Amino acid sequence: MTEISYSRPVKLSIVIPCYNEEKLLEESVKRVLEIADDKLSLELVIVNDCSTDNSLAVAEKLAQNYPEIKLLKHEKNQGKGAALRTGFKNVTGEFVAIQDADLEYDPMDLRKLLVPLVEDDADVVLGSRFLSTGTHRVLYFWHSMGNRFLTFLSNMFTDLNLTDMETCYKIFRRDVIEQIEIEENRFGFEPEIVAKVAQMRLRIFEMGISYYGRTYAEGKKIGAKDGFRAIYCIIRYNANKAPVGLQFLVYFVIGAVAALSNLLIFLLLYRQMGVHIAAPIAFVSAALVNYVLCVSFLFRSKARWNTIMEWIMYILVVAFVCFVDLQITEAMLLSGLSPILSKITATVLTFILNFCGRRFLVFPEASSGDWQPQKTHRNPEE
Numbered sequence: 001m002t003e004i005s006y007s008r009p010v011k012l013s014i015v016i017p018c019y020n021e022e023k024l025l026e027e028s029v030k031r032v033l034e035i036a037d038d039k040l041s042l043e044l045v046i047v048n049d050c051s052t053d054n055s056l057a058v059a060e061k062l063a064q065n066y067p068e069i070k071l072l073k074h075e076k077n078q079g080k081g082a083a084l085r086t087g088f089k090n091v092t093g094e095f096v097a098i099q100d101a102d103l104e105y106d107p108m109d110l111r112k113l114l115v116p117l118v119e120d121d122a123d124v125v126l127g128s129r130f131l132s133t134g135t136h137r138v139l140y141f142w143h144s145m146g147n148r149f150l151t152f153l154s155n156m157f158t159d160l161n162l163t164d165m166e167t168c169y170k171i172f173r174r175d176v177i178e179q180i181e182i183e184e185n186r187f188g189f190e191p192e193i194v195a196k197v198a199q200m201r202l203r204i205f206e207m208g209i210s211y212y213g214r215t216y217a218e219g220k221k222i223g224a225k226d227g228f229r230a231i232y233c234i235i236r237y238n239a240n241k242a243p244v245g246l247q248f249l250v251y252f253v254i255g256a257v258a259a260l261s262n263l264l265i266f267l268l269l270y271r272q273m274g275v276h277i278a279a280p281i282a283f284v285s286a287a288l289v290n291y292v293l294c295v296s297f298l299f300r301s302k303a304r305w306n307t308i309m310e311w312i313m314y315i316l317v318v319a320f321v322c323f324v325d326l327q328i329t330e331a332m333l334l335s336g337l338s339p340i341l342s343k344i345t346a347t348v349l350t351f352i353l354n355f356c357g358r359r360f361l362v363f364p365e366a367s368s369g370d371w372q373p374q375k376t377h378r379n380p381e382e
Contacts, residue, residue: 127169
């Protein structure tokens with residue numbers, strides 16, 4: 001047993017998402033239960049995500065033998081994020097941790113990760129596989145590089161200096177995790193939760209842990225598509241709160257896609273309809289493309305014409321920039337430029353107007369205030 005001791009009784013809820021882990025689930029649970037002592041009581045919430053092997057039977061037996069275990073079931077496989085969402089809704093401990101059922105992480109590390117939380121120095125503690133001098137299994141180089149790249153990209157948006165954003169070991173105050181809506185169903189949970197705790201201005205700590213990674217032949221599930229999903233999640237859940245300069249870079253990509261659609265539509269319609277019809281139609285079409293991409297990736301992710309003022313402001317911004325776009329295009333044509341160069345010039349000059357109008361008028365973001373932790377400790381027996 002580790003020498004770590006706590007100054008007061010603590011109850012830790014550990015959510016264990018489980019999908020096809022019949023070979024390791026029982027050993028994993030028993031190793032988690034071994035970290036309890038007279039100051040640390042445990043609640044294990046196993047969420048069987050519609051396993052197709054014998055995992056459910058193993059979990060049911062464990063729940064019968066150990067009163068600390070609560071078993072929940074999904075009738076349809078939904079993914080790790082969905083399993084965690086279910087588990088978080090059913091915890092009662094003062095603190096909440098995540099434990100995969102595959103023995104890649106040493107449960108004893110949870111004891112030391114709890115210390116900053118118990119001492120009320122932290123609201124969230126992450127275990128880093130890249131900070132530790134402890135035991136590490138040597139495995140995939142490119143997989144570790146992918147993790148480091150995703151962490152770097154996440155840090156750019158969150159302004160945190162984490163070393164391991166994708167780590168499984170994340171421990172939260174329960175009143176923190178209760179305030180966070182988990183939207184991702186698969187491994188996108190990791191960048192999503194880091195984005196949301198960063199926006200809450202929490203006291204976030206990171207500590208080194210051991211890591212016993214397994215191979216794909218041994219059952220590792222995360223793949224390349226999850227890496228691309230992580231990039232999407234980093235942008236989706238962070239961009240609306242990112243610094244304006246970083247938002248501008250994201251908008252540059254969105255604007256490039258919209259500008260290309262603007263140009264193509266204009267060139268298709270110009271000879272048949274003339275500049276006065278082709279330019280406005282192309283611009284409005286591109287504005288719709290721009291809007292869809294903005295609310296999907298950059299500004300408020302749930303913005304869907306929620307208020308009358310949003311309607312009015314968006315139409316006014318589009319109309320104003322459309323007018324400017326038309327005037328510039330017409331002026332360039334009169335100066336002797338070709339249609340394609342005239343339209344490109346107008347698009348470039350109205351780009352900043354588009355960004356400023358959407359960022360500050362259509363989708364203004366309120367600044368995130370610091371989250372204030374509760375100072376009173378919960379009764380460990382509640």
